[in-house]
Structure formats: structure tokens, C-alpha cells
Amino acid sequence: MMRKHTRLIAWVAALLVIVGFCQLGRWQLQRMHEKQALLDQQVPARVQALRLAEALAAPLRLRWVEDRGRYLPGTVLLDNQTRAGRAGFKLYQPFLSEDGARVLVDLGWQPMPPDRVLPRLHVPQGPARIAGLLAPPPASGIALGPALATTPQAGVWLANRLPPDEVARALGLPPRGLPERVLRLDPALPGGYARDLDLLPNTLPPSRHLGYAVQWFALALTVLVVALVLEFRLRRRPAAGSRR
Numbered sequence: 001m002m003r004k005h006t007r008l009i010a011w012v013a014a015l016l017v018i019v020g021f022c023q024l025g026r027w028q029l030q031r032m033h034e035k036q037a038l039l040d041q042q043v044p045a046r047v048q049a050l051r052l053a054e055a056l057a058a059p060l061r062l063r064w065v066e067d068r069g070r071y072l073p074g075t076v077l078l079d080n081q082t083r084a085g086r087a088g089f090k091l092y093q094p095f096l097s098e099d100g101a102r103v104l105v106d107l108g109w110q111p112m113p114p115d116r117v118l119p120r121l122h123v124p125q126g127p128a129r130i131a132g133l134l135a136p137p138p139a140s141g142i143a144l145g146p147a148l149a150t151t152p153q154a155g156v157w158l159a160n161r162l163p164p165d166e167v168a169r170a171l172g173l174p175p176r177g178l179p180e181r182v183l184r185l186d187p188a189l190p191g192g193y194a195r196d197l198d199l200l201p202n203t204l205p206p207s208r209h210l211g212y213a214v215q216w217f218a219l220a221l222t223v224l225v226v227a228l229v230l231e232f233r234l235r236r237r238p239a240a241g242s243r244r
Contacts, residue, residue, distance in 0.1 A: 007234065014227040018220045025216035032209035053101040055134045056179050063134040065183060069097035071124045074171035075156045076104065076148070078138060083109045083194065090138070091193060092162070092182065093123050094171055095130060102173065104137075104162065104182045105130060108193030118151055118158075124191060132197075133184040137162045139203050 048064065055063035072094040081090045091107040107123060147166045148157045157170050164178040187195050204212075 007231070010230075011227065014223055018223050021216045021220035021223065025213045025220065028209045028213035028216060031204075032206040032213065035204075035209065036206040049131070051099060051101075052095075052097040052103060052130075052134075052183075053099040056101055056103070056181075060181075064132075065134050066129075066131045067097045067099075067101075068127070068129050069095055069099075070127045071095055071105070072102075072171070072173075073125070073155055075121060075123050076162070076167055076171070077110075077118070077151075077156065077158050078162060079112070079158055079160055081109060081138065083111075086111050088112045089158070091121065091123065092167075094173065094178070095128070095183070102177055102179075103134070104164075104167065104178060105132070106182050106184050106195065107191075108185070108195035110193050118153060118156070121153070121156065129189075130183060131186040131189060133186075134181050135184050136180070137182045 049066040050058065050063055052065050052067040052069070055065045074094055076092040077089040078092065079089050081088055088109050088111040090109050092104040093107055094102060095105045096102050110119070110121075113119065145160070147161050147163050148159045148170050151158050157167075159167070162182070164180050165176060168175065168177040184197050185192055185195060187197065
């Protein structure tokens, strides 16, 4: 009786581990499909340029935006952004279109000095023409602590993530004054800092998610095979002992 009870507990534990590994594999596959779908939108998005207000009112997907307006005061630096293996931050400046639509514009990447003393920043001000990809903001990790912190430079905020309502409040914009998307400024435009239209910076490409999914499913299969082998051996022992 004790042996059967122990085997039952072992099988329950094995099944729980198998289900857990399979769930992790499914999550990796889901992330792969989400990121691949995002990448597949990039080329069609450039076929038709929209004004900022039109792009924000359209269904949620990548949109190419060309518009005129003016940059608003206030700069947000998104920390922990890497480029070519170097740590740095991305600069974001609020923009108001002639139609009254607002968005955070990604001005590009700047390296963070080893002493983490921010350099003097040169950001655009006043009337401007923008063009770029309206896309989700960079992915953030686990939300720990406040999203934004002040810096010694007036009107400059250091952020570890970009919740639109908190950013709008820090920049003195109206409530819900920013969308949950940012404008990836066209690298061909003059000014700004080092930038590109890479949709998956600081994160895994779809192929890596597929690789991790295969690993999780392989671990689940390994646990199942080990459990079956052990069960087979335990079942053979009484039969072998009865023949003596």
C-alpha cells in the first residue's frame, strides 16, 4: 500500500512538472507569433502615410506617420537600453500635431557614461516635421518602484518604463494625453541621436522564442520518458521476485 501511495505522489509530481513545462513552451510560441506578426506589419505600414491623428484613431497596428506640429517641453530618458552591446538610454520628446494629437517621439539612443552623470542633451524645440513608425514602446521588465525619477537637469526625467498616464502627468500634459504607442522617428530625418526602426530592441527575436519553446517541450518529454521508465522497472520487480 505504501509503495502504491508513493508511486501515485511521484506521478502527480511528474504530471505537474510536465504541464508546467508545456505551459512555458506554449507561452514562448505565443511570444514568437506576436513578435512575428509585428515584424510582418512593418513593410506594409510604409505603403500609406497617415497624419498622426488618423493613425491614432485607426485600429491598433503599425502605422507610418508623416505630419507637422511642434515639440513640447520635457524630455524622458528611457534607461537600460542597449545598442551594439553598449548600455545607454533612449530620448523621448512629446510632440503636438497641428490637429491636436500628441505622441512621444523616439529621438534615438545615447550612451550612458560610466559615472551615470547625464550629458547635456540637445533636443528639438518648436515647429517641426515628423515622419516615422507609430509602434509599441520598448518592452519593459518587471515593474519595480516608480516609473520616472527627476534628474539634475530641469525638465528631464529618467524612466525605467513608459506608462503613458504617468509620463503625461510628469510632463504636465492633460490626463490621458499620451497614447500607448510611440513614434519611431525616421533615421533619414536630420537631427536627433543614433536611431533605427528595429521593432525588437533589447528583446528576443521570434527565432529565439521558438528555440526556447522547443527546449521546454523537450524537457516535458524527457520527464515523461523518465517517469515511464521508472514505472516500467517498478512493475517488473514484483514479477521478477515471484519467479524465485
